[in-house]
Amino acid sequence: MFDNKEQFKKAFLSKLEMSVGKSFEETSPQDQYHVLGNMIREYISTNWIKTNQVYHSTEAKQVYYLSIEFLLGRIMGSNILNLGIGDVVEEGLRDLGISLDDLESNEPDSALGNGGLGRLAACFMDSLASLDLPGHGCGIRYKHGLFEQKIVNGVQVEYPELWLQNGQVWEVRKSDLSVEVPFWGKVESFEDEQGRLRFRHRDAEPIMAVPYDIPVVGYQTETVNTLRLWNAEPANVPFHDDIMRYKRETEMVSEFLYPDDAEDSGKILRLKQQYFLVRASLNSILNSFRKKQKDIRELPNYVSIHINDTHPVLAIPELMRILLDEEMLPWEEAWDITVQTISYTNHTTLSEALEKWPVRLFQPLLPRIYMIVEEINERFCKELWERYPGQWQRIEDMAIIAHDQVKMAHLALVGTHSTNGVAYLHTEILKKREMNNFYEIFPERFNNKTNGITHRRWLMKSNPALTGLITESIGDKWKVEPPLLKELEHYKDDAAFLEQLEKVKHENKVKLAERIFQQNQIKVNLDSIFDVQVKRLHAYKRQLLNVLHIMYLYNRMKEDPSFRPHPRTFIFGAKASPGYYYAKKIIKLINTVAEKVNNDKTTNDYLKVVFLENYRVSLAEEIFPAAEVSEQISTASKEASGTGNMKFMMNGALTIGTMDGANVEIFERVGKDNIFIFGMTSEEVMNYQANGGYHSSEYYMLDRRIHEAVNQLVNGFFPNTNGMFDVIYDSLLIENDQYFVLRDFDSYVKTQEKVSNAYQDKKGWNKSSVVNIANSGFFSSDRTITEYANDIWHVKPVNSPIIKA
Ligand SMILES: *Cc1c(COP(=O)(O)O)cnc(C)c1O
Numbered sequence: 001m002f003d004n005k006e007q008f009k010k011a012f013l014s015k016l017e018m019s020v021g022k023s024f025e026e027t028s029p030q031d032q033y034h035v036l037g038n039m040i041r042e043y044i045s046t047n048w049i050k051t052n053q054v055y056h057s058t059e060a061k062q063v064y065y066l067s068i069e070f071l072l073g074r075i076m077g078s079n080i081l082n083l084g085i086g087d088v089v090e091e092g093l094r095d096l097g098i099s100l101d102d103l104e105s106n107e108p109d110s111a112l113g114n115g116g117l118g119r120l121a122a123c124f125m126d127s128l129a130s131l132d133l134p135g136h137g138c139g140i141r142y143k144h145g146l147f148e149q150k151i152v153n154g155v156q157v158e159y160p161e162l163w164l165q166n167g168q169v170w171e172v173r174k175s176d177l178s179v180e181v182p183f184w185g186k187v188e189s190f191e192d193e194q195g196r197l198r199f200r201h202r203d204a205e206p207i208m209a210v211p212y213d214i215p216v217v218g219y220q221t222e223t224v225n226t227l228r229l230w231n232a233e234p235a236n237v238p239f240h241d242d243i244m245r246y247k248r249e250t251e252m253v254s255e256f257l258y259p260d261d262a263e264d265s266g267k268i269l270r271l272k273q274q275y276f277l278v279r280a281s282l283n284s285i286l287n288s289f290r291k292k293q294k295d296i297r298e299l300p301n302y303v304s305i306h307i308n309d310t311h312p313v314l315a316i317p318e319l320m321r322i323l324l325d326e327e328m329l330p331w332e333e334a335w336d337i338t339v340q341t342i343s344y345t346n347h348t349t350l351s352e353a354l355e356k357w358p359v360r361l362f363q364p365l366l367p368r369i370y371m372i373v374e375e376i377n378e379r380f381c382k383e384l385w386e387r388y389p390g391q392w393q394r395i396e397d398m399a400i401i402a403h404d405q406v407k408m409a410h411l412a413l414v415g416t417h418s419t420n421g422v423a424y425l426h427t428e429i430l431k432k433r434e435m436n437n438f439y440e441i442f443p444e445r446f447n448n449k450t451n452g453i454t455h456r457r458w459l460m461k462s463n464p465a466l467t468g469l470i471t472e473s474i475g476d477k478w479k480v481e482p483p484l485l486k487e488l489e490h491y492k493d494d495a496a497f498l499e500q501l502e503k504v505k506h507e508n509k510v511k512l513a514e515r516i517f518q519q520n521q522i523k524v525n526l527d528s529i530f531d532v533q534v535k536r537l538h539a540y541k542r543q544l545l546n547v548l549h550i551m552y553l554y555n556r557m558k559e560d561p562s563f564r565p566h567p568r569t570f571i572f573g574a575k576a577s578p579g580y581y582y583a584k585k586i587i588k589l590i591n592t593v594a595e596k597v598n599n600d601k602t603t604n605d606y607l608k609v610v611f612l613e614n615y616r617v618s619l620a621e622e623i624f625p626a627a628e629v630s631e632q633i634s635t636a637s638k639e640a641s642g643t644g645n646m647k648f649m650m651n652g653a654l655t656i657g658t659m660d661g662a663n664v665e666i667f668e669r670v671g672k673d674n675i676f677i678f679g680m681t682s683e684e685v686m687n688y689q690a691n692g693g694y695h696s697s698e699y700y701m702l703d704r705r706i707h708e709a710v711n712q713l714v715n716g717f718f719p720n721t722n723g724m725f726d727v728i729y730d731s732l733l734i735e736n737d738q739y740f741v742l743r744d745f746d747s748y749v750k751t752q753e754k755v756s757n758a759y760q761d762k763k764g765w766n767k768s769s770v771v772n773i774a775n776s777g778f779f780s781s782d783r784t785i786t787e788y789a790n791d792i793w794h795v796k797p798v799n800s801p802i803i804k805a
Pocket residue numbers: 114115116119534535536615616617620641642643644645647
């Protein structure tokens with residue numbers, strides 16, 4: 001079907017006519033997308049079946065990656081790349097007058113995630129399959145992924161996302177593998193025939209979890225793994241209750257992806273989603289294991305279950321339930337197996353993001369699971385008591401249940417054999433500060449796994465021009481062994497290479513400029529520095545610092561006609577959680593500043609501000625290749641890792657950033673001359689937080705640049721914004737600027753001046769760009785996944801890769 005162009009064209013045309021019942025000329029791009037998608041899925045299916053057979057028949061240990069989010073983006077392009085059928089498809093379609101890029105753009109993003117955490121899960125899927133590792137994803141098939149963002153009068157407006165509306169070509173429904181998930185009801189104890197104390201869950205309201213499987217194709221290998229997404233449907237049981245209510249409540253479970261930092265609302269629904277994912281996934285995992293006819297005590301030798309953050313932490317009591325109630329193992333044995341089977345990744349130290357559930361909600365919804373969590377807690381507290389007699393406060397701080405709350409992170413730390421942070425600095429902060437209590441007891445469980453990104457999507461697929469240039473220079477082995485990008489360093493003084501690199505960047509800037517014009521009707525200067533901050537909108541990420549710097553540049557240009565810096569285009573993309581009032585005000589502020597500076601003829605040759613709406617994976621793929629400056633300016637200690645920073649680096653942008661998250665490791669690799677570091681260190685931030693001593697008003701009073709810009713938020717400088725930015729003004733001055741924006745302002749301005757100066761020496765800049773690309777191989781998620789596989793999961797490749805010529 002994809003062996004050569006003529007064969008492909010013939011198959012494509014005949015399937016097109018058969019499946020849509022129109023002549024080729026009458027078919028729409030949507031029709032064409034669907035037909036090509038179906039052809040590719042069929043093509044995949046042989047290897048998918050084979051892979052599954054191999055996994056069933058071998059003794060190879062399997063890993064299951066449980067995640068409440070998978071931010072996949074578009075799937076077709078990645079499959080075409082990994083299958084190595086790009087040339088045939090592209091040329092075949094071209095003969096028919098169809099552009100593959102246009103056709104791919106008909107696919108909606110699979111946006112079953114909020115940001116970094118969900119995107120990490122997606123990159124991991126790609127790496128697992130590409131490394132021939134038997135690893136599968138387990139998630140939820142939300143009907144509506146992350147909301148679609150529109151900007152109306154500068155304000156974020158949310159629309160439901162409709163990725164399933166036109167049908168999904170990549171998924172396969174497997175109703176025969178459905179699983180019942182019980183909620184509510186009560187637990188009864190009884191004595192079985194052998195006189196043992198047993199428990200049963202009575203009067204539960206079950207809902208049906210129906211799996212939809214998506215194939216995950218590895219790069220140039222036969223391995224096709226599975227991402228299993230669970231759909232919530234009414235169970236087929238008689239009901240005396242209000243059937244309409246039941247149906248509605250059931251369908252709600254897989255209706256919406258939750259915004260990550262939502263407030264109180266919908267707590268029960270969120271907890272339902274978590275148990276739904278866990279119960280269905282563990283049931284299906286155990287079914288596969290049982291087919292192997294092994295003793296249940298061997299489970300950790302055959303199965304590894306990983307929980308991505310605490311959202312799937314109920315996997316711990318759920319596995320205990322299976323081992324106790326179904327396998328009838330004694331507690332101690334069940335506990336050993338559980339701890340040995342499950343591992344956990346921590347993604348944040350922000351205390352407001354650490355999950356807690358009120359007992360009053362938890363217990364009635366999940367009565368048997370709650371009993372088990374109570375028992376885990378009691379046994380753990382008893383151990384603590386023996387270790388720390390009399391230290392009530394410490395025990396209370398560490399308890400899994402305290403003050404009528406279940407602390408999910410504590411459950412994860414106690415009930416797994418491995419806790420990893422996502423960058424060196426983050427893991428150190430966990431060990432030394434945030435989770436130091438637990439580190440003292442379980443030092444051997446803590447380890448670091450610095451995040452990564454799949455270089456296939458984020459370089460090979462999204463930046464074909466750069467990929468071509470790299471391959472012309474160093475060959476293509478780097479594609480399967482990204483650290484070989486290091487060889488590019490030989491070219492950092494090669495004038496011809498640097499020129500070509502600049503040309504590639506320029507072409508990518510032209511394309512992004514077209515996108516900007518199309519979406520925002522803003523004409524940007526192609527010789528300006530493309531300075532980009534794209535990521536979720538959050539106070540700790542400090543988009544505000546970027547904005548205040550822009551306001552300062554504008555003010556200074558207005559004041560001093562001789563001050564004209566190198567032209568810059570500041571590009572933003574960010575979604576704010578719908579209930580996050582402050583974040584939405586920052587979006588409005590960015591757009592308000594854009595309106596002002598873009599329309600001021602005295603300055604707008606030097607300064608443009610662009611907010612690209614609806615930031616998502618497919619838009620990100622257009623942005624990174626064109627970026628020159630990567631804004632990674634979080635308050636030090638607050639960003640666990642970041643992965644956007646890695647995508648920029650791999651595409652040759654230079655970072656301006658704080659010593660936070662994985663920026664630290666980027667700095668170590670590129671060296672101080674190829675990155676712009678500014679601001680307080682995490683130590684300094686944490687010392688302020690522990691000891692006080694920061695007074696934002698001093699910076700406001702003493703620095704007239706800050707004074708002016710902050711006043712402009714509230715003094716009518718921006719027309720028709722009366723009171724609109726009070727909350728930002730107050731956060732800086734009344735609430736003492738929790739994220740130290742004003743504290744780092746001067747350092748940021750000075751460092752931005754260094755950026756401008758560095759750009760004057762274009763050759764030097766390009767040289768730094770090469771050093772960044774050359775050292776980005778470490779940040780391939782292939783490296784990250786190899787570390788997880790070796791150190792945590794103990795899984796090995798199953799197929800040997802078949803490298804096609
Ligand atoms: C990579 C990525 C993120 C994470 O960005 P950070 O800068 O690490 O926060 C979020 N959203 C999308 C769409 C991404 O591709």
